[in-house]
Amino acid sequence: MKIAFIGLGNMGLPMAKNLIKANFEVIGFDINTKAMDELQLSGGQTANTIAKVVAQVDVVITMLPASQHVENSYLATEGILNSVQPNTLLIDCSTIAPESAKKVADQANQRGFQMLDAPVSGGTAGAINGTLTFMVGGSKEILNQCMSLFQKMGKNIYHAGPNGCGQTVKVCNNMLLGILMLGTSEALKLGIANGMDPKILSEIMSKSSGRNWALEVYNPCPNVMDNTPASNQYQGGFGVDLMLKDLGLATENAMSVGASIPLGELARNMFNLHSKSGNGKLDFSSIFNLLP
Numbered sequence: 001m002k003i004a005f006i007g008l009g010n011m012g013l014p015m016a017k018n019l020i021k022a023n024f025e026v027i028g029f030d031i032n033t034k035a036m037d038e039l040q041l042s043g044g045q046t047a048n049t050i051a052k053v054v055a056q057v058d059v060v061i062t063m064l065p066a067s068q069h070v071e072n073s074y075l076a077t078e079g080i081l082n083s084v085q086p087n088t089l090l091i092d093c094s095t096i097a098p099e100s101a102k103k104v105a106d107q108a109n110q111r112g113f114q115m116l117d118a119p120v121s122g123g124t125a126g127a128i129n130g131t132l133t134f135m136v137g138g139s140k141e142i143l144n145q146c147m148s149l150f151q152k153m154g155k156n157i158y159h160a161g162p163n164g165c166g167q168t169v170k171v172c173n174n175m176l177l178g179i180l181m182l183g184t185s186e187a188l189k190l191g192i193a194n195g196m197d198p199k200i201l202s203e204i205m206s207k208s209s210g211r212n213w214a215l216e217v218y219n220p221c222p223n224v225m226d227n228t229p230a231s232n233q234y235q236g237g238f239g240v241d242l243m244l245k246d247l248g249l250a251t252e253n254a255m256s257v258g259a260s261i262p263l264g265e266l267a268r269n270m271f272n273l274h275s276k277s278g279n280g281k282l283d284f285s286s287i288f289n290l291l292p
């Protein structure tokens with residue numbers, strides 16, 4: 001099976017590498033040529049336009065920053081829908097608005113293509129280790145047919161419902177993650193202000209009712225855990241601007257369905273402040289530093 005992989009960033013590159021390791025033929029594209037060089041070093045091929053990359057493949061996977069990148073990549077004149085062979089399966093793993101996912105899938109379906117929205121959770125470590133959680137919107141039958149492909153990149157693969165549902169689950173999950181990262185940072189800062197060792201504080205809370213993923217796996221305080229962005233000057237990982245985008249998706253979505261998300265809105269405002277202070281490219285756990 002030949003796979004086109006578009007968007008070779010913090011997540012896309014390790015996901016594509018796992019497909020290469022599993023003996024799939026992978027051809028990649030990214031506007032950043034360094035990312036394409038890295039894919040080649042890992043045994044992948046590349047080409048210099050989306051149209052060339054998707055022309056002769058069985059599956060296209062996209063892992064792009066936001067809705068506008070996905071809509072452009074699929075719907076532009078030289079984009080994916082106009083360049084793929086009939087029967088190519090289309091999978092978008094980016095985190096985008098559920099409305100955008102439905103719009104692109106509708107256009108793909110009208111042209112006779114099957115499309116899945118399949119956003120992921122698990123961070124860059126999950127992408128590297130092939131342990132991502134996939135939340136998939138679209139046909140369950142199509143998902144079952146390509147389950148073994150997903151299993152090369154992830155451990156938990158869930159069907160969420162029709163097109164757009166994968167993104168709805170992702171928006172809910174990431175809103176909660178943003179709130180939990182802020183809450184975890186606040187609790188750690190309170191303990192530190194009381195003279196607590198943040199390692200001891202984290203260890204005890206991890207075995208108590210305040211436990212959560214931000215505390216236990218992705219601790220925002222430097223040097224509490226090895227191999228977290230916090231212990232590496234907040235480099236790599238999941239960018240502040242990407243979290244801000246996801247909290248914006250939650251706000252837009254809540255308005256469109258008439259839901260109230262007071263904590264999600266507060267988190268969005270705080271990540272916005274942090275981004276506007278020049279921290280947009282740092283990992284989102286750097287929100288720890290916004291608190292005095």
Ligand code: NAD
Pocket residue numbers: 006007008009010011012029030031032035063064065066069073093094095096120121122123124237238239242
């Ligand atoms: P990233 O910014 O590291 O990577 C995005 C890549 O897309 C970049 O290499 C960029 O050059 C490329 N790109 C942008 N526009 C392009 C275009 N038109 N054509 C080809 N390539 C293009 O982002 P990431 O962290 O890899 O995240 C990708 C998606 O996954 C986002 O939607 C994000 O919200 C989501 N996500 C990220 C994480 C994480 O921990 N980083 C976790 C879950 C989900």
